[in-house]
Amino acid sequence: MSQNPPYAVYSQIIGEQAACHSLLNCLIKEFALPLSLVHYGWPPEPHGLPLQLSHRARSVKAIPMRVNMPNGTRFLVLVDRKDNLGSQYYLSGVFGKRQAAPWRKLELTSFAEYLLDSCSDITGHRNEELLDQILSSSNLKQKIIEHLGKEVRRSLKGYLDSEQSLWFGHPTHPAPKARLWPEHLQQKDFSPEFGRSMRLHQFEVPHEGLWIKGNGLSRQQILNGFADQSNAHSDMAIISMHPVQGELFRSDSRVQHFIENGTIRDLGQTGFEAWPTASLRTLFVNNHDFFIQGIAQCPHH
Numbered sequence: 001m002s003q004n005p006p007y008a009v010y011s012q013i014i015g016e017q018a019a020c021h022s023l024l025n026c027l028i029k030e031f032a033l034p035l036s037l038v039h040y041g042w043p044p045e046p047h048g049l050p051l052q053l054s055h056r057a058r059s060v061k062a063i064p065m066r067v068n069m070p071n072g073t074r075f076l077v078l079v080d081r082k083d084n085l086g087s088q089y090y091l092s093g094v095f096g097k098r099q100a101a102p103w104r105k106l107e108l109t110s111f112a113e114y115l116l117d118s119c120s121d122i123t124g125h126r127n128e129e130l131l132d133q134i135l136s137s138s139n140l141k142q143k144i145i146e147h148l149g150k151e152v153r154r155s156l157k158g159y160l161d162s163e164q165s166l167w168f169g170h171p172t173h174p175a176p177k178a179r180l181w182p183e184h185l186q187q188k189d190f191s192p193e194f195g196r197s198m199r200l201h202q203f204e205v206p207h208e209g210l211w212i213k214g215n216g217l218s219r220q221q222i223l224n225g226f227a228d229q230s231n232a233h234s235d236m237a238i239i240s241m242h243p244v245q246g247e248l249f250r251s252d253s254r255v256q257h258f259i260e261n262g263t264i265r266d267l268g269q270t271g272f273e274a275w276p277t278a279s280l281r282t283l284f285v286n287n288h289d290f291f292i293q294g295i296a297q298c299p300h301h
Contacts, residue, residue, distance in 0.1 A: 011149070015142030016108045018168045019134065020094050023108075024077060025172040027115055028086040031122065032067045039066045040082055043074065048102030049095060053078070062091045069118035072099045075111075108138055133178035140177040141168060144193045160284060163277040164192040181244050182251075190244055192276040200271030200283070200292070201246025202227055204236050205264050225290040227271055240271040240292065242281050 032038045042064050043049075057064060062078035065088070069075070078092035096106045096114050106114065112134045120126040144167050169176025179187050188194045214222045223229050227238040241249060249255055250266055258264040274283040274292065283292040 011142045011145040014145050015138050017093075018141050019108050019138035020106075020111055021090055022137075022169070022171060022176060023111060023115055023134065023174055024075075024090060024094065025086065026174045027067060027075070027119070029172055031069075031119060033084070033086050035070075035122070037067050037069060039068060040064065041066075043076065043103075046103065048097065048104055049076070050105075053092060053095070056092060060091055069121075071118050071121040073097070073114055073118045074103075075106075075114070076103065109135065129180075130174065133175035133180065136180055137169070137175040137177040140179055140187060140191070140193075143187065144177075144191075147188070147194055160275055160277075161195075163284065164195050164275070166278040167193055182247055185244055185247060190242070190276060192278060192280065197273050197275045198243055199269040200227070200240035200274050201243045201249075201269050202238055202240045202267035202271040203246070203249070203264055204232060204238050204267060207235050207237055210237055210239075225288075226292060236265075238267070242276070242283060243269055245281065 028038065040063055042054075043066055056062065057078055060078075060080075062080060063082060065077055065079045065082075067075040074097045076095040077090050079088040080091055081088050094106045094111050095103050096111065097103045098114070109131075112131055116126065116131060148167070179191065181187065181190075189196055190198060212219050212222050217225075220229075223237050223239075227240045229238055232238045246269075250259065255264065259266055272285045272288065272292070274285045276282075277284055277291070279293075281293050285292060
């Protein structure tokens with residue numbers, strides 16, 4: 001008999017459901033409530049809605065909540081209560097329709113496409129990357145849930161465990177787990193939810209042009225907080241980055257130019273052993289005085 005818990009078996013279902021709930025939260029709080037687009041009760045044109053949905057509503061005492069978008073797209077989901085702040089629980093999947101078309105149950109991709117088209121009509125702007133981000137976020141949620149079926153995680157055991165146990169992300173962000181990284185960098189190796197540590201990617205850079213500012217800390221204290229400076233050459237400093245950030249940094253054409261002429265030395269993943277926290281780029285180093293969070297900007301000269 002398999003000992004795997006249900007969330008390992010149904011990782012795809014749970015991952016897509018969590019992603020749909022995030023999209024619903026974003027839609028309701030950012031558009032539907034401010035624009036008075038929320039309505040309660042069954043729609044006057046129910047064609048396409050399954051009979052089981054009505055049975056479900058009666059069995060759990062749910063309320064149909066509808067969002068009528070200005071472009072004619074309609075969304076429907078069962079909720080546990082009417083809430084003026086949009087903090088209700090969802091008790092069914094998402095159903096949708098466009099203009100005269102019948103209602104149908106929306107899988108994540110269809111729901112995201114309906115939502116993005118409707119919201120773009122309101123804002124007059126379309127984010128072409130957002131659909132990929134939504135699908136990436138859902139995919140990572142599924143991998144996290146599958147991983148949890150193989151490894152017991154005790155999120156309240158200690159600080160680091162709690163930081164690495166934010167499995168679903170911000171509840172009102174449309175793509176809280178989007179990680180559009182270079183394909184050869186595996187998410188499981190660098191994402192906090194999988195409990196991995198990693199060596200930071202280091203670069204040796206000239207002191208000249210290195211902008212450093214600290215609150216009550218000297219320049220040297222700040223540099224030591226990022227990396228061991230004992231092997232830095234004269235007039236040079238060693239800085240460290242999250243490995244994904246390091247890969248993006250060194251792939252920039254301007255940085256490649258400085259690496260090729262020796263102005264910057266790429267030291268690879270030779271830095272502190274660090275654990276990514278829930279905010280991804282904030283890194284925990286054991287027995288270290290500081291968290292590390294660096295955002296590199298390429299020089300322009």
